Amino acid sequence: MAPIAVGNALPDGKIFLFDENDQLQTVSVHSLLAGKKVILFGVPGAFTSACSLQHVPSFIEKAEPLRAKGVNEIICYGMNDPYVMKAWGKTFPENKHVKFVSDGSGEYTKLLGLELDLKDKGLGIRTRRFAMLVDNLKVTVANIETGGEFTVSSAEDILKAL
Numbered sequence: 001m002a003p004i005a006v007g008n009a010l011p012d013g014k015i016f017l018f019d020e021n022d023q024l025q026t027v028s029v030h031s032l033l034a035g036k037k038v039i040l041f042g043v044p045g046a047f048t049s050a051c052s053l054q055h056v057p058s059f060i061e062k063a064e065p066l067r068a069k070g071v072n073e074i075i076c077y078g079m080n081d082p083y084v085m086k087a088w089g090k091t092f093p094e095n096k097h098v099k100f101v102s103d104g105s106g107e108y109t110k111l112l113g114l115e116l117d118l119k120d121k122g123l124g125i126r127t128r129r130f131a132m133l134v135d136n137l138k139v140t141v142a143n144i145e146t147g148g149e150f151t152v153s154s155a156e157d158i159l160k161a162l
Contacts, residue, residue, distance in 0.1 A: 003113040003128075003144055010040075010137045013108040016082040017101045024082055029108065034137055036072040039158055041131040042109075044116055045123055046080045046088035050150045055129065056092060062155035063097035069162040071133075074098045079106050079127045103127065114144065129153050133161060 004010070012030040019025050033040075041059060043051040059066075059074050066074060074097050078085055082102035089100035103109050109127045116128040131153035133141035141161045143152040 004132070004139055004142060006139055006142050008139045008142075010134050010139060011108075011111040013111050015077070015101045015103055015108055016085075017099065018082065018086045030137060032075075033073070033134060036136070037070050038073045038075060038134045039066060039071055039131065039155075040075050040077055040134055041153060042077045042114060042127040042129060044078075044118060044126040044129055044148060046078050046084050047091075050129075050148070051078075052088075052091070054150055055153065056098065058155040059098050060092055060095045062159060065159060066155065066162070067097065069159070071162075076100045077103060077127065079103050079109055079125070116147075118148070131155075131158050133158055 010029060012028055014026050015029055017025055017027060043055055045051060056076055063074055076098050080102060081104040085100040085102040106125055109115055114128040114130060116126045118124065118126050129145040129150060131143045132139055141158060143157050145151065145153050
């Protein structure tokens with residue numbers, strides 16, 4: 001399947017997150033994102049170096065300028081189980097705006113066409129690193145990395161596109 005691209009409608013599917021009452025929820029992507037301007041950024045793995053030291057911090061640090069440009073939500077998406085994503089999110093005490101969600105089985109990653117084979121690194125199939133701007137379920141920016149690179153999917157890259 002070809003990766004999701006600018007102009008595509010975001011497919012619906014199920015993802016997992018912990019709500020404000022710390023209860024695990026299964027939610028429809030469409031119900032979570034409909035009617036909003038959202039940054040959805042994906043990481044190959046929670047607690048990995050580039051993800052923890054660069055990718056997530058870029059969105060935490062630029063959350064206010066992104067919100068000032070009309071972004072309603074900033075969502076970090078990973079193919080880890082929801083408990084890992086929750087624990088990882090707690091390692092960023094300065095975070096006030098980035099929501100951590102899970103696609104533990106990889107089903108939604110497949111719908112997006114963003115699988116990354118990292119078996120040779122002991123990680124199995126993961127999500128490619130990406131950052132998308134989605135406006136009312138339509139992809140308006142799709143910055144998708146090749147391999148494990150981190151060159152086009154930072155918060156700064158999305159700010160430039162706004």
